[in-house]
Amino acid sequence: MEKSELLKSGEFLVREVKPEDIFIPEEYDEEQLMIARTCRDFLEAEVYQHMEQLEKGDRELMKSLLKKSGELGLMGIAVSEEYGGFGQSFVTQMLAAETIGAAYSFSVAFMAHCGIGTLPIMYFGNEEQRERYVTKLATGELLGAYCLTEPGAGSDANSGKSNALPSEDGSHYVLNGQKMWITNAGFADTQTVFAKIENDRVLSAFIVDTASEGVVIGPDEHKMGIKGSSTAQIYYNDVKVPSANLLGKRGEGFRIALSILHMGRIKLGANVIGAAKRAITNSVKYASERKQFGTQIANFGAIKHKLAEMVIRTFAAESATYRVSRDIDDLVGQYKSEGCEKGRATIDAIAHYAVEAAILKVYGSEMLDFVADEAVQIHGGMGYSAEMEVERGYRDSRINRIFEGTNEINRILVVDTAMKRAMKGKYGLFEEAEKLAGAIGSMEIYKAKKPDDFFTEKSGYIKNLKKIALLLLNAASNTYDRKLVHEQEILNNISDIIMEIYITESLALRVKKIELIKGDAGIYRDILDVYVYDTVQKVRKWAMDAIHSIDNESSEGLIKAVGDLSDTAGVNVKAARRRIADKLIEDNTYKF
């Protein structure tokens, strides 16, 4: 099947995509499945048995498990072959991240090392720096950390006070400052540290060896969850950093920091899927064993509803995650064919999909919080007991909404980045929005009608939702212009709508592709049926909230249009959810 031209970030709002344009997890090849199996086997053989000891904050144990995973080659999946890694595709990296994501705080330590701990040097280092560091980070000989946050600089990361002064002879910088909340601080050998050189207004990045004189690591923080992951403050007292350890150019630090955060967000989107699938498997096993009122609790409709909804949201998140992963792979290929070096091609391709990265981060972290919470509920009192894995899963899930940029920051990013990219003329978002608003009383609105087939109906609703997003973007930007940035509540409404459109469209394309491949999408039609129905109701509410908040002279027309655009045929959601739950109960494990 011929693939259409690659989408620009956020362009999904104004362009139609065909099922053959996207990658779906049902298309993993043998090698990808083998890598996932290797990751899973490693967790089963080496990690899960130590979880309680890790939770006690045993830094040495965590360090030794990380080293073992390195010896097995797991740390080299994203690293190019010339630096000792395996140079796997982005889809494969994401599948590995998903699999490791089921391993609680080990996953956080592992991902921090392989992602933010290794990739700044891999993507932005020069040849000598890559040889010296990346080759050892790829095998676990060195362990890495990423030091951006400071006591006074969290979300506003560029406001840090850490400072680097060049020595008179130019041989080194003298680094002073304090970093906070640093993952792997307790044992990392190598740190990427962000600091301002002299009186610069923007950050630069440095590779700092922890063994350098003047680097002081604080004790681990007492945290709510991910207790096995070492998180500490780091102090730099007149630390001599060789000039050769400046990463990238002077003043390039903020760009490096942001690029790495885009990558971290996308990978977090994969991690949470692994964690959600494990929580679902634990939940269905418990629900099938636990009896009350003379029957297994899995037989109760209320429990089936929970189990089904956990599956639906996980499956939806997974659809979007691998869709964008393949888009990134394709863009890397395009950049490379244009002469770009592989490391740079990868990080540029990830940065290109900044809107989608933020969507995966926000949607995925909130999906996991929902799943983890329902997992506890299904376990009843036992869910509150530290004896059960779901208790740990609940505590560990919460961090995902905070790090890699809080969900508040990422929600704003979704709208802001889509609008900025469109303004730069990358695609006709505003033109389409103007056109629609101009024809508000006569625009084409999809209405369910027989004999439309299942997929025509679903894609008709998704087209309607895109129109709602465009109408709101138009109304909000016309009303507030540059002051829109101060209207975060409205931006949040629009952001939630954009996110749901991307997730729903990805799910619809996946289910249609499954049908094209297998001839019948079966239970996946139920997943899509429920999801689209729910999404339309949610979008209607968010859109109405935004319109009443904007309250300008065109509100009346907008209210009518949104009402018409969010009109759906009814769905027997009870029966659909029961079928989904019954499959889960029969499989007794997540197998969708």
Ligand SMILES: Cc1cc2nc3c(=O)[nH]c(=O)nc-3n(C[C@H](O)[C@H](O)[C@H](O)COP(=O)(O)OP(=O)(O)OC[C@H]3O[C@@H](n4cnc5c(N)ncnc54)[C@H](O)[C@@H]3O)c2cc1C
């Ligand atoms: C366990 C853990 C591990 C971490 N690991 C690392 C690491 O390895 N390396 C590293 O550098 N950092 C790390 N962090 C730091 C993390 O990235 C920050 O905590 C995060 O970016 C938020 O910064 P903050 O905690 O200062 O919160 P703040 O920025 O003070 O935010 C507080 C609240 O205000 C909101 N807020 C802030 N600004 C805005 C705005 N403009 N609009 C709307 N709302 C806003 C936030 O969303 C949040 O709800 C880690 C944190 C934790 C807890």
